[in-house]
Amino acid sequence: MKNLRITVKGKVQGVYYRASAKEVAEQLGLYGFVENQKDGSVYIEAEGLNEQLYQLVEWCKQGPSKAVVEKVDILEGELKDFKTFEVRKKTIFGF
DSSP: OEEEEEEEEEEOSSSSHHHHHHHHHHHHTOEEEEEEOTTSOEEEEEEEOHHHHHHHHHHHTTOSTTOEEEEEEEEEEOOOOOSSEEEEOOOTTOO
């Protein structure tokens, strides 16, 4: 098991990136979350086996059909033992 912290930059908000990422992650048997960031990027934290994480990263480089991915940054993190994969919603007001 491994934990990856993935930041996707480009036109990735408002194009169903989070919902699509959740669907792909669940199909791959991964756990974690995806959320929009204030800077316009999408942040994904995913845990699972190397091969499935690799497949998620490869998908992130393209994203859903309306996305325009410019850059994907990947860092390895500490395992957090997520039980599901969820879309986290952030409010623009910070509460």
